Amino acid sequence: MTIKKVSIIGLGALGVLFGNHLSKKMGKEDLRIIADQDRIQRYESNKVYCNNEICEFNYVTPDEACGPADLLIIAVKYNGLKEAIQAVKNHIGKNTIIISLLNGITSEQIIGEIYGMDRLLYCVAQGMDAVKVGNKLTYDHMGMLCFGDKDPSKVSQNAKDLAAFFEKMELPFELDHDMYRRQWGKFMLNVGVNQTVAVYKSNYGEVQREGEARDMMIAAMREVIALSEKEGVHLTEEDLQYWLNVLGKLSPNGKPSMAQDVEAKRFSEVELFAGTVVALGKKYGVATPVNEELYEKIQVIEKQYVVC
Template sequence: MEIKKVSIIGLGALGILFGNHFAKRMPKEDVRIIADRDRIQKYKSEHVYCNGEPCDFYYVTPEEPCEPADILIFTVKYEGLHEAIRAVDHHVGKDTIILSALNGITSEGIIGQVYGMDKILYSVAQGMDAVKVGNKLTYDHMGMLCYGDQTPGMISDKVKRVAAFFDKINLPYEIDTNMNRRLWGKFMLNVGVNQTVAVYKSNYGEIQREGEARETMIAAMREVMTLSEYEGVNLTEADLKYWLSVLATLSPEGKPSMAQDLEAQRFSEVALFAGAVLEMGEKHRVPTPVNRKLYDTIKMIENGY
């Protein structure tokens, strides 16, 4: 079955990045951006820009009846996930494939509880250095979408259908046959990068070079590596080296979403990162002092808004 209709919920950095790519290569009404009426009015009046160009998006409200999506992509922030799950109801049919580009390692399970884990392919967006300020997104590197089946070693018909679609629209991707490890690896990277750049009020360049910030980042990542052994994932030094190589490709002037959130005095996703690490540390009685310090510092910054 050929993939023809895409629905996206969440016009943050990744929503704009993917939505703009799809919209330029598909019939306009086949790429639906789901948003409530107030948001749609704002998007239409102020426009949404990607690398200086206005995006020509087709918007639909959650209430509008429509043909189910062949692919449904979640690109919301974690705090908006439950509302987003309710909002996409008309877009989910029996053959809909769901991809979640959210940070962390829990969103797939939460979505799957409502719509069925059989509809979900695990996915990780990586290698992009997108920065969103207001309604404007800029990036140098688009990165890629890594995805695959929940069961290690499998390449299902769903995975092949998505690959054929991505080939058709020239979206960079990689199929991974051990997506749980990939999810944990990206989680390890986010725990280190997002929080460190936010706390040091810097950018990717600060953690790409030797120094205190990079040492803090790697120490936070190593705490995730230790916990992964207790969770049966067993990340290794090779995984750490791989994700540091991904970091090295990003524009030094770019910065992750958490740093952008704190600069704009928005509340961050620290609960997904250090919060999750601290919770697992308590569960397994493993000390996580670096993530404790990062968590406390970010909470202190947020409490000062």
């Protein structure tokens, strides 16, 4: 199948980043941004900017009658996933391919329970240092989308079609033949970097240099390595070093999403990171003291929002 029509839900950092790129390569009517009427009015009134450039998006409401998308990109935060799943129903057709840009290791299963696992490709976004403040996104490194089938023994036609589309769109990508392992690796990185930078209220530079914050980050990541053994994924110290190298290439002034949430006094995805790690630790009898500490520290920070 040739991918011609794309729908995106979620205009956080990744939705804006990749939506803006695709908008320059596709016909305006072929790229649809799904949002409710209130959000659309806000986007159109205040505009959405990407590196100081106004994004020219084609907005549609969830109820708007339209043909199905060939590719659906879900780019909301975890706490908006259930609502998003319902909002995209008019964009799902017999041959629609779905990718989720959400952090963590659970969103594909949640989406697949509603729309079928056969249409989902596992995906992670990596290597970008995008920072979104209000309606303005800035970045130095665009990064790439890594995707593939959960089953490492096959490359589906959907994966081949998506690779052909991204190549045509000149969107950086990697077709990974062991995608579930890659997803766990990105989860490991997020558990470390997102939470640590949020707790230290700092930036990537804080954990790129030697010190207390970097030590905490790596310790949190090693707890994920221990859990991956129980899940049959078998991450290693080599995987940890790979992701530290990815981190090392980001702008030191950039910030991960959870740090941006803390700065804006938004509730974070801590349940997706430390919450998942602690729950799996209890399930398998694996100690997770660093993630327990991070979880508690972030909860303390978020409780202060109510006071403020």
